[in-house]
Amino acid sequence: MSEHRHASARSTATGPWVIDTRDLGRRAGSSRRTSRSVPAEGLGLRDVIAVPAGGAVELDLLLESVVEGVLVTGTARTVVEGECSRCLEPLSAEVEVELTELYAYPDSTTDETTDEDEVSRLRDDLIDLEPVVRDALVLALPQVPLCSPDCPGLCVDCGGKLADLGPDHGHETIDPRWAALHERFGGTRDNPEEN
Structure with a gap:
């Protein structure tokens, strides 16, 4: 299984969501800031509200080396578009989420004592941010987007707003x-x- 992990990390090593942590080192307490814009077209709730074509997520992160791995904290911000679920008018909103995620070192106590899906892991000193950011942003989106909280919707007889x-x-x-x-x-x- 570890061969599969390394192969998948190498295949995403050039992706915009991947951060190389080798320059951070494994000395607890070392840290560095990173900011980047990553393409995220379609991220969201399909056919409801999502990042539009050509859209991106702005990441502003702090990477800190800790005993068990690399702690990533910061924000992810993007603009999503969709339509009001009551009146069907187009809408646009900015979404920002706070991120806090530990990426465990291979063979660390955290790596050995947790299931595969319980904690994120470093692969060849690489961090893949996409699953964490995607999950956080999708959970922050309204499942029933509204243009305003008191939108009355459409007339059931004529369809007028x-x-x-x-x-x-x-x-x-x-x-x-x-x-x-x-x-x-x-x-x-x-x-x-x-x-």
Whole structure:
């Protein structure tokens, strides 16, 4: 399994989400800041709200060498686009999340005492930030995006945007049991003179 781990790390070594930590060293207490912009088109909730075409995530991170690995803290920020789930108007929002993730050294106590999916790991002194950032950003996105918290949505009869139609907007509905009489004689029970 370790051969598979090393092969997958080498295959992503040139990716924009991967950070090489060799210059940090393994001396606890050493640290360095890094900032980068990484392409993230489509990151989000597909067909609901996501990073648009050509979009990126801005990372501002502190990497700190600790006894068990490299602790990564900082922020990830991006702009997402989608449509309001009530009125279907396009919307755009900036999302920022705080990150704190330990990447365990191979053969460290943390590496040996945790399951594969419990903690992130360094592979050949490389950190792959994509899974951590992706998970944090997706969890921060609204599952039901709204253009405003009080968006009234669309009229169920005509499909017009209720915010634009005004409070007096309405549609006359006829009880289906009376529909045949209405068609035959016209008018309504409330307005007999129309007959």
